Amino acid sequence: MRRAILETAELKKASVDLEAKYKPRQEEGARLQKQLQDIQQQLQTGQGKLSQEQQTALQSQGTRRQRELQHLSDDLQADIDRDRNEVLGKAQANMVAVVKKLAEDKGLDVVVDTGNTVYYKSPLDLTNEAITAYNAAHPVK
Numbered sequence: 001m002r003r004a005i006l007e008t009a010e011l012k013k014a015s016v017d018l019e020a021k022y023k024p025r026q027e028e029g030a031r032l033q034k035q036l037q038d039i040q041q042q043l044q045t046g047q048g049k050l051s052q053e054q055q056t057a058l059q060s061q062g063t064r065r066q067r068e069l070q071h072l073s074d075d076l077q078a079d080i081d082r083d084r085n086e087v088l089g090k091a092q093a094n095m096v097a098v099v100k101k102l103a104e105d106k107g108l109d110v111v112v113d114t115g116n117t118v119y120y121k122s123p124l125d126l127t128n129e130a131i132t133a134y135n136a137a138h139p140v141k
Contacts, residue, residue, distance in 0.1 A: 001092070001095065001099075001113045001115070002113075002115060003127055004095055004099075004127045004130045004131050004134070005088065005091045005092055005095050007131050008091065008095070008131055008134045008135055008138070009135045009139070009140045010091060010094075010134070010135070010138050010140055011087065011088075011091050013140045014087045014091075018080065018083055018084065018087070021083075022076060022079070022080055025072065025076050026076065028072060029069060029072050029073060029076065032065055032068055032069040032072065033069060035065050036062060036065045036066060036069060039058055039061055039062040039065065040062065042058055043055065043058050043059065043062070046058075094134065094137070094138055095130065095134055098130055098133045098134045098137055099111055099126065099130050101133070102126055102129060102130060102133055103126075106126075111126065114127070
């Protein structure tokens, strides 16, 4: 089931869309990380050269950047998780419907997720058919 969902055209497009949506915030995080590294380097190379006031100012700036980075990272991860779960939940519900229809059309009594199966004959695997049927039922726009 997992492989079938992950290999649908809809989910591949959603993955690309999510990556594009969150790229600016990821770049902002990278920018903050770079600023933090620069501040740490200034503090290390400036020992003995910087006044106490300059060191305190850099340390304060570093602390602020660290908090900003942590806040950004936490918010970004929460938003990504929420969007990913929403997309996966919808795709899973759609896939269940597709698999049910496939099973009915083939006259199958049971469909088992191979992730929990010790052994099965590969001709019984409906994964590729499910992906094809899903893509046909839910075309990417």
